[in-house]
Amino acid sequence: MICLGIESTAHSFSIGIVDDSGRVLASIIDMYRPPHGWGIHPAEAAKHHEEVKDAVLEKALEEAKIKLEDIDLISFSQGPGLAPCLYKGLNFAQELAEKIKKPLLGVNHCISHIEIGRLKTDLKDPITLYVSGANTQVLGFISGKYRCFGETQDIGIGNALDKFGRGVGLDFPAGPKIEQMARSGKYLELPYVVKGMDLSFSGILTAALQKFEKGTSKEDICFSLQETCFAMLTEVTERALAHTGKNEVLLTGGVAANKRLQDMLHIMCKERGAKFAVVPKEFAGDCGAMIAWLGLLMHKAGIKTKNEVLPRQRTDEVGIGWL
Ligand code: AMP
Ligand code: MG
Numbered sequence: 001m002i003c004l005g006i007e008s009t010a011h012s013f014s015i016g017i018v019d020d021s022g023r024v025l026a027s028i029i030d031m032y033r034p035p036h037g038w039g040i041h042p043a044e045a046a047k048h049h050e051e052v053k054d055a056v057l058e059k060a061l062e063e064a065k066i067k068l069e070d071i072d073l074i075s076f077s078q079g080p081g082l083a084p085c086l087y088k089g090l091n092f093a094q095e096l097a098e099k100i101k102k103p104l105l106g107v108n109h110c111i112s113h114i115e116i117g118r119l120k121t122d123l124k125d126p127i128t129l130y131v132s133g134a135n136t137q138v139l140g141f142i143s144g145k146y147r148c149f150g151e152t153q154d155i156g157i158g159n160a161l162d163k164f165g166r167g168v169g170l171d172f173p174a175g176p177k178i179e180q181m182a183r184s185g186k187y188l189e190l191p192y193v194v195k196g197m198d199l200s201f202s203g204i205l206t207a208a209l210q211k212f213e214k215g216t217s218k219e220d221i222c223f224s225l226q227e228t229c230f231a232m233l234t235e236v237t238e239r240a241l242a243h244t245g246k247n248e249v250l251l252t253g254g255v256a257a258n259k260r261l262q263d264m265l266h267i268m269c270k271e272r273g274a275k276f277a278v279v280p281k282e283f284a285g286d287c288g289a290m291i292a293w294l295g296l297l298m299h300k301a302g303i304k305t306k307n308e309v310l311p312r313q314r315t316d317e318v319g320i321g322w323l
Helices: 042-064 083-100 109-120 157-167 175-182 202-213 218-244 259-272 288-300
Strands: 002-007 012-019 024-031 073-079 104-108 127-131 136-142 145-151 248-252 275-278
Touching (some): 002 083, 002 288, 012 042, 012 288, 024 288, 042 083, 073 083, 073 109, 073 288, 083 104, 104 109, 104 288, 109 127, 109 145, 109 248, 127 218, 136 218, 157 175, 157 202, 175 218, 202 218, 218 259, 248 259
Parallel strands (some): 002 073, 073 104, 127 248, 248 275
Antiparallel strands (some): 012 024, 136 145
């Protein structure tokens, strides 16, 4: 069985084609990049998705060496995400499903990050640290649902890094550039904000930008921003491990590419005797392949969904019939 998955929650429009053995036959990602000095404008990102969708489909079918008619199932990102972007994915998925008369399934974006991570690593039942532009969540499977043990109370860690980057003249996405600049920085104190199991990044961002305005070196702030935010993420992940008794940590999302974050989690896991794995870069960011894989898992479990978008859907609202 072959599933075509469409991802369109935010900046990326992506189509992945995956078979039921977990083989990724195609993964094409076309990312909207805002003009210099700007963040993602939902309507502009949606316009981008509309413009590139046919070309992305064509490339994906070409890469998979199949025709649209060979697809058995279509899935799309139902939420959480930016409504105008989600509608582009839903509409295109509906159009394709009607054309080839195949079933259509809406899947949860965050859970698809976990499931492609389990597919692409040897972890079975991890605590997942999902760190992307918009999302920052510590997730784990307990009593039939993926539960969120801790999350950001304001902006995602990726968004905090990008906003800092914008404030100091770095292009979007700023994460990789901050990582590079941090290598030659030294530590300065910034607010450390863990509230129970939740996190907050907006105050740290303000403090970091104020330091920049006062003339502190960009390198020092980049280093301190990473040390502070990543220590917070590691702390909450460790406490989720302790609370649940699990012994695996999966790191995913665009920010998972960061070596310093990987190192901190690796050290924490080693000290606790837990396994640690990072989702391979091509599947850690938003991609259609993760949507296709979750579509297959849900379809096999007999799950059906409505053709609707759910911009604020939460992970623990989703019934997990496949585990
Ligand atoms: P996503 O939303 O999952 O596609 O991830 C995009 C986010 O990942 C953006 O906020 C980027 O700045 C961030 N990102 C990408 N590479 C890195 C890196 N090496 N270090 C930190 N953040 C990164
Ligand atoms: Mg994502």
